[in-house]
């Protein structure tokens with residue numbers, strides 16, 4: 001089965017049924033949690049007991065955001081798929097959710113966020129870049 005990012009744009013691929021399938025897969029739940037833990041380690045936030053405000057870019061249904069919540073942080077998640085955000089709302093994730101394309105910016109003022117994570121989402125942009133290069137090479 002080809003990877004999601006080569007099948008269709010994310011706002012089309014992650015429709016209602018894919019969003020539900022994604023969120024109920026125990027394998028995906030575990031992977032998102034483990035990578036989010038690692039992303040938090042890499043952020044190396046000060047260990048001062050003060051909750052931080054984090055951005056989850058491509059937050060999907062909020063699996064990665066749950067790890068942020070478990071660590072006591074606040075978060076805002078953005079995603080391009082309304083269906084993924086609908087599932088996040090149903091699951092009552094703690095983060096505030098924005099329907100937005102990460103490539104277009106969020107209009108947040110500098111310094112508002114203490115850090116950002118993006119788990120299994122940025123490769124979609126890389127895939128678009130690869131497709132663009134492949135097309136350009138054919139010209």
Ligand SMILES: C[S@@+](CC[C@H](N)C(=O)[O-])C[C@H]1O[C@@H](n2cnc3c(N)ncnc32)[C@H](O)[C@@H]1O
Nearest residue numbers: 010032058059060063064079080081101102121
């Ligand atoms: C594999 S899912 C991971 C979701 C999330 N990290 C989680 O734990 O559930 C990738 C997500 O990236 C989102 N995404 C892809 N391209 C995006 C873009 N340009 N802007 C915002 N979100 C995007 C998709 O809609 C999808 O929900």
